[in-house]
Amino acid sequence: MATHKNWSRWRPQTLAVRGGQKRSEFQETAEALYLTSGYAYEGPEEAEARFKGAAGYTYTRYGNPTTSIFEERMALLEGAACGRATSSGMAAVTASLLCCLKAGDHIIVARALFGAIRYVVEEILARFGVSNTIVDGTDLAAWRAAVKPNTRILFFETPSNPTLEIVDIAGVSEIAHAAGALVIVDNAFASPVLQRPIQFGADVVVHSSTKYIDGQGRALGGVILCSEDFLKNHLQIFLRNTGPAISPFNAWLHLKSLETLQLRMREHCRNAETVANFLGEHRNVRRVFYPFLESHPQQNLAKAQMSGGGGVVTFVVAGGKNEAFRVANALKLIDVSNNLGDTKSLLTHPATTTHQRLTPEARVAAGVVDGMLRIAVGLEDAADLCDDLDQALSSI
Numbered sequence: 001m002a003t004h005k006n007w008s009r010w011r012p013q014t015l016a017v018r019g020g021q022k023r024s025e026f027q028e029t030a031e032a033l034y035l036t037s038g039y040a041y042e043g044p045e046e047a048e049a050r051f052k053g054a055a056g057y058t059y060t061r062y063g064n065p066t067t068s069i070f071e072e073r074m075a076l077l078e079g080a081a082c083g084r085a086t087s088s089g090m091a092a093v094t095a096s097l098l099c100c101l102k103a104g105d106h107i108i109v110a111r112a113l114f115g116a117i118r119y120v121v122e123e124i125l126a127r128f129g130v131s132n133t134i135v136d137g138t139d140l141a142a143w144r145a146a147v148k149p150n151t152r153i154l155f156f157e158t159p160s161n162p163t164l165e166i167v168d169i170a171g172v173s174e175i176a177h178a179a180g181a182l183v184i185v186d187n188a189f190a191s192p193v194l195q196r197p198i199q200f201g202a203d204v205v206v207h208s209s210t211k212y213i214d215g216q217g218r219a220l221g222g223v224i225l226c227s228e229d230f231l232k233n234h235l236q237i238f239l240r241n242t243g244p245a246i247s248p249f250n251a252w253l254h255l256k257s258l259e260t261l262q263l264r265m266r267e268h269c270r271n272a273e274t275v276a277n278f279l280g281e282h283r284n285v286r287r288v289f290y291p292f293l294e295s296h297p298q299q300n301l302a303k304a305q306m307s308g309g310g311g312v313v314t315f316v317v318a319g320g321k322n323e324a325f326r327v328a329n330a331l332k333l334i335d336v337s338n339n340l341g342d343t344k345s346l347l348t349h350p351a352t353t354t355h356q357r358l359t360p361e362a363r364v365a366a367g368v369v370d371g372m373l374r375i376a377v378g379l380e381d382a383a384d385l386c387d388d389l390d391q392a393l394s395s396i
């Protein structure tokens with residue numbers, strides 16, 4: 001393998017194409033896929049040395065050359081010291097929490113949170129003696145008021161799903177650090193192209209690389225980006241022994257996808273803005289949520305910490321569940337699917353899918369009304385997407 005380069009001099013798009021690349025003796029131009037679970041040694045002496053910590057690989061649960069390139073490239077893009085990839089976004093979120101929490105600790109999370117993460121916090125962590133407070137993520141005073149002497153972690157996603165609320169990363173980080181706690185940000189909706197939370201004070205960034213990083217709806221994956229301290233003291237040993245390792249094949253897919261991430265995100269944003277503006281003027285649409293729209297209550301904050309509004313647009317149709325379902329059923333191009341971050345535009349009804357498990361009261365608190373639809377705008381021609389939405393909305 002070729003020697004390590006000093007990557008810090010290059011700009012993000014260059015890092016996305018080349019960051020972390022190591023070539024084998026064959027000098028391949030595309031990064032090699034090392035689909036292997038184990039590694040052979042020259043002899044027992046080398047095996048002994050590796051197990052004592054010498055550089056090199058021992059087992060793919062611990063590390064893999066293809067996965068390492070993906071991790072290093074992600075760390076470079078997020079401005080983090082280190083990265084570790086996992087089998088899914090939820091594996092990344094769960095590991096980032098379990099690796100450093102213990103019974104008696106307290107965690108604060110934003111209310112507008114991915115459903116599975118709420119389950120991990122409210123059910124699993126609680127079962128092991130980690131208490132939680134759930135706050136309105138947009139309200140800095142609420143974060144501040146929730147801090148206790150045993151608070152260890154403040155966790156949120158921004159923009160949030162599905163109402164695209166923005167959490168002030170610098171503001172929450174200041175509150176956390178004053179209390180000696182860590183900030184973990186789920187950056188799946190923005191990707192490192194649009195938002196780099198570490199730059200605003202976050203300590204750890206987690207990703208579902210299943211979404212925009214893969215970008216083509218093919219493979220699950222997750223990433224945790226952190227400091228060397230966090231890796232050495234918490235994460236490394238947790239991952240090695242619990243085993244949420246990513247398949248080298250999925251790591252390779254996501255690594256190669258990073259090369260086009262910036263191009264795709266720019267186009268997702270452009271299409272989403274077109275769709276958001278179109279929906280905003282439609283007679284059968286009551287409300288549109290998109291971070292960079294004039295009508296978004298936190299447009300200024302969104303523009304301060306993001307370089308684009310992202311690919312997700314949420315809207316409320318004139319009516320309730322029946323009307324929302326009628327629109328979804330009338331679509332001819334856009335698919336009904338709860339996934340996002342695909343080249344194909346996907347539409348979901350959050351109240352009956354991603355947010356179905358919440359109590360009606362919790363759904364209202366999360367702003368998820370029955371007439372709400374979320375569209376993860378893909379890379380088709382935006383005019384076709386607007387045509388499809390127009391004919392579907394006219395069915396109301």
Ligand SMILES: *Cc1c(COP(=O)(O)O)cnc(C)c1O
Pocket residue numbers: 088089090091093114157161186188189207208209210211220221222
């Ligand atoms: C999809 C998603 C996750 C979970 O990722 P998986 O790869 O599906 O496990 C976590 N957070 C956010 C914001 C997501 O959109």
